[in-house]
Amino acid sequence: MADGQKIQELTLEDVMGDRFGRYSKSIIQERALPDIRDGLKPVQRRILFAMNKDGNTHDKAFRKSAKAVGNIMGNFHPHGDSSIYEALTRMSQDWKVREPLVEMHGNNGSMDGDPAAAMRYTEARLSKIANELLKDIDKETVDMVLNFDDTEYEPTVLPAKFPNLLVNGATGISAGYATDIPPHNLGEVVDALIYLLAHPNADLDSLMQFVKGPDFPTGAIIQGVDEIKKAYETGKGRIVVRSRTSIESLRGNKSEIKVTEIPYEVNKAVLVKRIDEIRLNKKIEGIAEVRDESDRDGLTIAIELKRDADAQGILNYLFKNTELQVTYHFNMVAIHNQRPERVSLKVALSAYLDHERDVIKRRTQFNLNKALERVHIVEGLIKALSILDDVIKTIRASQNRKDARDNLVKSYDFSEAQADAIVALQLYRLTNTDVTQLEDEADSLHTAIIEYRQILGDSAQLNKVLRKELKDVAKEYRNPRRTEIQDQIEEIKVDTKVMVADEEVIVQVSHDGYLKRTGIRSYKASDESENGLKENDFPIFLQKLNTLNHLFMFTNKGNLIYRPVYEIADAKWKDTGEHISQTIGLDSDEEIISTFAFKTLKETGHFLIATSDGYIKQTEFAALTPGRTYKKRATTFEKAKSEATRIVNVIYIPVASDSQAQDNTVLLMSRLGQGLQYQLDEVPVNGARTTGVKSMDLRGDDEVVDLQLVNEADTIAMVTQRGSFKKLPVKEIPVTSRARKGVMVLRELKTNSHEIVDFIKLPMKTTPLEIITARNLIHDVLPEDHPNGGRYSNGSFVIDVDTEGVPTSIRAKILPLTLS
Structure with missing residues (x-):
């Protein structure tokens, strides 16, 4: 290991934390977020500064964009040319920025998301208003720092004679921070600045008299003044923008x-x-x-x-x-005092005013220094002209320019600067006229110096200058607001009739849970028996409905499945359709027992619900209207006492007059042959997730097989487990009270007694009945072929249970629809 070489042992966590911290600081301050003072990101600032320095301004001819990009990249922004060109192009797009800072010839993109033409094809220059951001930059108004290779100086911020942060807005994403500042109307923002200048303690309501809200370059309509105020107060909020x-x-x-x-x-x-x-x-x-x-x-x-x-x-x-309508999210984050900060409207305006005060002070100090230097020279020239002959004699006697300067300083008490100006004086200036001009210049300089010192020494004078400059900018560039602001957010109500084709369809629900809707044309063109169902499946609901109707399907385990008719799978009559389990999770032994169609979801009737273990209730239609999750899960309409409990029937009772309601009685029958009838008004109205009240006094292992709503003129038909069919007038069963045992409606046998499997109220019309067996076979019965029986008869055998299977239910046959 070489001498002096050191190896440091560092944890990955420390190294990653340190490096990422540096990276984050860099992209926050040097890439993604705008400065609160001039509203520019570094790349935008460098583009404007470089183009201005190169003379590529609004009063000159356009130049190739590639030349500007190359100059910016080579001198100030050592990143990809595409990122520079993209930033330059965006500043020229009048649908992105409220006041474009760059003018461009050629294709600079479009609202359709089309990219700009390549930089070699387009031409660009600064716009007139961009000059206001750069004005007085040569008067030491802002700090200048060395560029990346220490060959050029670049500004840390621009003088910015208008509040660009709010006028053109900003958007960007950095590490841990993002910003979304919408564009505003220049005239409104300047008016607010002038007001704030005169009223430093102004509240937000006062400022919003001037800044009504964002003013997007694309116009449109903003809704929600309260949300705008919230965004201006906290720097964060959302508004609705509508086409x-x-x-x-x-x-x-x-x-x-x-x-x-x-x-x-x-x-x-x-x-x-x-x-x-x-x-x-x-x-x-x-x-x-x-x-x-x-x-x-x-x-x-x-x-x-x-x-x-x-x-x-x-x-x-x-x-x-x-x-056509979107939500725009305010997130007013900008670099303020060298750190990212979410700022309110007042903070943004105040920070800009502070920046402009600083710019005016620095410019005034620069002008003062220049004026003092010049007045010193002018006074020296006037003095020299008053002793011109002596000055000329001294200069002629000197050996060179330096000697002449030194002799003038020594002989006549000139400063070195004055002596240099005298030596450099051209002979044509030695006239009386020029003396007069110098005296006039000295007077104007003295006046200017007094004015500069007043501005620097008196904040009121400085504010006066700032106010005048803001008014001048507003006068030059003010333009009408494009975006309309409406006080309230309008609630959008979408009528289902708009979303759905209003047409008549055939809707079928099968025993095994298949649903479909079929066009009238397809139904007419097909044989009714070719309904697409499997061999052992059969329809339990078949009606002509409108696509705007609503379908309620009740299962034997207390679940309600809702479907708007237009959401049911559209299929040909010969197709099977969709199975309900594709969207709703149901048990394998769960069946749909009742299906109803309604025109609206504002019905005012009741559902009458009975269970096998002897409970009954009424539930309002409104309590079962579907929620938002109806597509994925069923609604519970009955809370079962045990897993073995089954809902035997659900009947819908529309709103009726009192006289009609008195005619309706509830009829229940049990498996062991008990029949109980009582008035409907004995059944209370309960909520959806309740069990209800006792319907029938069941003994032993007896259970309720079905429920019907009847009156004394009705006739019922029942079927037993031995295949016997029996008709019984309702008047044979006395009307008593709820929760009683009831009366026998079958004749008891010593062995193999009949048990009721199901019963039904006979339809008013002559309609065949269907008895369904455990083997999914269907046996047709014509009620008129069978006479009425008494309470103590067991009817007549119609089904051979050995060959056809044990009966499980009875229902009115669903006949083909008669379509006009």
Whole structure:
């Protein structure tokens, strides 16, 4: 090991922490965040300084961008040329910055996200307003430091005669910090600065009389004054930015949505594509065509609608689901006193004023020093002209220039600076006129010196100068506000009718849980029996519905599955459709027992629910309306007492008059042949996650098999486990009270007694019944072929349980739909 060489043992944690700390400090201060004083990042500052130093200003001809980039990279910013050119280009894009600092000839990009042409093709120069950022930089107004190779000096900040941080905003991401400062209107910000200059203790409300809110270069509409105030108060907040739109009428009862301004930093091409995808994917109905009609005169997106389309409804949907409306997040972070800081509006304005005071002081001191130097020379020249002959004689007698200077200092008490100016004086200046001019110059210099000293010695005078300069900038560059500000954030309500094609469809739900909706045309073109279901599956619900209807499916384990009809898989009539378990997790032995369709989700009726273990309740429709997670999980509509409990039936009771309600009675039957009937109003209304009250007094291992809502004119049909079918008039069962045992509706046998499997209220129309067996076989029964039986009869055998299987349920046959 060589002498003097040392090896340090350091932990990786210490080394990484130290290196990353240095790296973070570098990118925070030297790359990503703007300075609060001039609102510029280092690369932007170097671009402006280099172009100004090179004479590439607004009053000169354009120069190739590549020349400017090369000069910046070679002298001040030793990074990639692409990053420099990108920063230069952004400062020229009038849809990115409120007041462009660079003018560019050629393709400098577009709102569609197109990149600028290569730097060898474009030409650039500083804009006129950029000169205001650089004004007086040659008067020692800001600190200058050596560049990366110590060959040039560059400024640490620009004099900035207007508050660029707020006017052009900033965006950037560094280590642990990010910034999003929106652009503002120059005139408004300057007015606020002038007010703050006169009222240093002004509160935020006073300042917001002038700075109403951001003023985006792309215009649009800001909603939410309270959020703007919060952002200005804390430096962090969010506002809603909405496109400027209008609805125009077209011929043929059509209309068109015109978009003329879009939110800040939204890619127009992506926005148009997104709207067109919504049209193609038919996420909403009514959009006929989407066109980008933007040209040199301005931005226009035309959304042509179909005949009789709901224009406002479609627009609301687009506001909610596209970047026609966005949320802009304030995060006003800037380098303040050499460190990153989230600043309020007042802090940003105050910091700028402090910077400008410092610039004016330094400029005034520079001008004062120059004036004092010059007045000293002028006074020496006047004195020399008053003794001109002696001065000339002394100069002629001198050996050289240095000797002449020394002799003048020695003979006439001139300073060395005065003597140098006298020696350098040209002969044509030795006239009476020039003496007069020198005396006038001396007078003006003395006046200026007094003024400079007043500014430096009196803060009121300094503020007066600052106020005048701010007013001059505002007078020159003030322009109207582009972004409209609205007090409140408008709540967007999207009508389902806008999102869904309003059409009639056929909806089928099968016993095994398959759902589908089919167009009328497909249904008519197919045989009704070719319903796409498996051999042992069968439909339990088949209706003609509207796509705007709502489907409620109740399972035997207390789960409610909700689907808007338009969300059910659209399939041909010959297709199976989708299984409910694809989106909802259900048990393998869980079945859909009742299905209802509703026109709205604002029904006011009740659901009557009964369980196998003898509980019953009514639940309001409103208590079962779907939540946000209906697509992924079912809603509980009944809290079961045990895992063996099953819901035997769910009946929907629409709102009825009192007279109608009195006719409705609840009829329950148990497996061991007990029948109980009582008034509906004995069943209380309970919530969704409750069990309810006792419905029937069950003895031993008996259980409720079904529930029906009947009146005394009805007839019921029941089926037993031995395959017997029986019809029984409801009036045979007396109306008593809830929670009683009931009366026998079967004749007891000594051996192999009949047990009720299921019962049903006979439909008003002559409709066949279907008895389903444990082997998933279906046996048709015509009720009119069987006479009514008494309470003590067991009916007649209709099913051979040995060959067909034990009956499990009975229901009215679902007949093919009659479509006009």
